[in-house]
Amino acid sequence: MIKETHAAEIKAIVARYPSPTSAVLPLLYIAQEAYGYLSRDAIREVAEILHMPYTDVFEIVGFYTLFYDRPVGKWMLQVCDDVPCCYLGAEELIAALKQKLNIREEGTTQDGMFTLQRVKCLAACDKAPLLQANLEYVYNVTPERVDALLNELRARTERGERLSIAGHAAEDYEFTADGMLHLLERHLGAIPGQPPDPPTTASSEAQKTGAQAAAGAPAEPEKARAEARAEQEAPIEPSPDRSSAGTQPDPEKDAGAVPAQTPQQEPPEDESAEAVEQQSEDGSQATRPDESDEVRP
């Protein structure tokens, strides 16, 4: 129950607003992070914490696209299909992902690793076509680089890196012209009065090496676009500073520093299978490999 596991964080969030109801989106993110998706119980739990009617919170979960009310993969892959992405390779990218993952749009791989979604504008149209993985931008993914991307995401999972379906651990990445995947460092400097390099997820080192190891794909004939972007994407040296970026936004508030590590969000196997079956029955969102025809959501 997040009420117990995230008590201090929830208290700090609620204190930010004139009324507790304002905290509903942040709390739904916490619940989604803790449970992997928003089950009915999770939604009711958030409603109870905030003394809101259940129906209001169910309505909110239904309204906002980043709340998932059914089990999803450890990695949510979202590809924009708007203008201009649709003219710059989005459809090809979606097709490549469907083929490699052997799923339909909105489907989840049988190992529970990936869910694929077609989404609306991700607001980085200069890097079209756009893909986010757990709300982390990965720039310059091409159909040829899909393998490298998926291998890297699998490797990050295997390393036990903290995955955040809610984007709480988000960093952005990009493929450079040589086909290598790089972490985009954020050089913000330390927070005055705080240790410059507090230990965060043990993964940051592994992340760098892993990102490079996984980038197996050879350089692709993307030169014109790569050159066009070269000025903004010079690989940056890893800096210890970045690890402090995940710390508490508001040092004056006591609680809620780095959102407490919860047992990694793993959709219970049985439930996930059940959900898949239900989807198959109503014919809308099956994950069966043999039904991989395109279905538009």
Place this chain on the structure above:
Amino acid sequence: MSLLKEHIVLRDIEIPDIADFEVYQQHGGYQALRMALTQKSPADIVTMVRDAGLRGRGGAGFPTGVKWGFLPKGVYPRYLLCNCDESEPGTFNNHQIIDRNPHQLIEGIIISSYAIECHTAYIYARGEFATASRTLEHAVAQAYASGFVGKNILDSGFDLDIYVHRGAGAYICGEETALMESLEGKIGQPRLKPPFPAVEGFYAKPTIINNVETLMNVPPIVQKGVDWYRSFGTEKSPGTKAFSLCGHVNKPGNYELPFGVTLRELIYNPAYGGGMREDRPVKIVVPGGASAPWMTGDQLDVPLDYESLAAAGTMLGSGGVIVLNDTVSAPHVAYKFDEFFKHESCGKCTPCREGTYWLVHVLERMIEQGRPQPDDIPVLHDIYKQIAGNCLCLLGESAVMPIKSAMALFPEEFETLVRANGSKHKIELTGA
């Protein structure tokens, strides 16, 4: 070559590491805040921003100082909401501004809060801006730790708290009243105006909502003065704009230019767009995000400022410039844009909810399925005319623009599609 000797927003062009808190301060960062708190009254700041002619960069172009002046006297608490819910196709500068120069936004929020006498500010970032939100949280924490935010800022007696609040995936929450609804913990459906937010906004309190890029302009105006600021841009559109350029250009990206530069300059200058891919001709320009009426390749000499674009029958909007070449089909572009608006319609107003559904339904049947009906063209005209002017907010109005523009500028493409009835002709998507 660059047309700007000095950047106001994307200052990392001159100072590459300006995202770093120390570097920002070494280059005058937080000096404007110090000046404001120690030498100027809130009213002085409002006057400066009004005299500088700063206009809202989110789309409407409303004068910021005038908006601040709408706050009713003596009514507290007040709130400042920074609108970072950028989600419209072709509009993409907020995220990069935060990546590249986050502290100028924080400083702008603090000074603006002082000017409007509020003690709590929220940055409403779209849910997909997960990394940018972490960047902002870090920057806010740095500002707290240095006494720029919090209690008794710089011993001035002024208190301010800033919080980063992430949305969860809804374009409509960029509409200011929907943003407030969302921030109050509801679904993001717009409110009827009036009352305007300045009078009755967040939790019915006086509220100012300003775009990220708008607030970025406040510290330089305070620090360097009105005359300096007005040396950029045009008489009625002073300052600069971080234009977001995308589509079939060689170098898509965010480029800060003074208002009044021509579209041709933005697209073809080697320092900016660098010309069209494969030197193909420009077919469609959408100059202000997906909701702006379209322009064509023979209008490239129109200056990019609020008045000139309005005179050309379109709008500057968010400054998101989408340039498409002659490989695209105008009906297909309209279909994709309206699919976006259909997806993002909040469902509150029937003309928008049903109208966008039917627009997309007819266009999809015509384009994707190759099954046009003989009267599809009058039907499409009929649908958008029933949306126009009949919705609470501008989303419905925006959905009218793509289809109306496409049918006005490229009527023959619709006629060809309708004539192709039965041939199962499907327009080829041309990848690049």
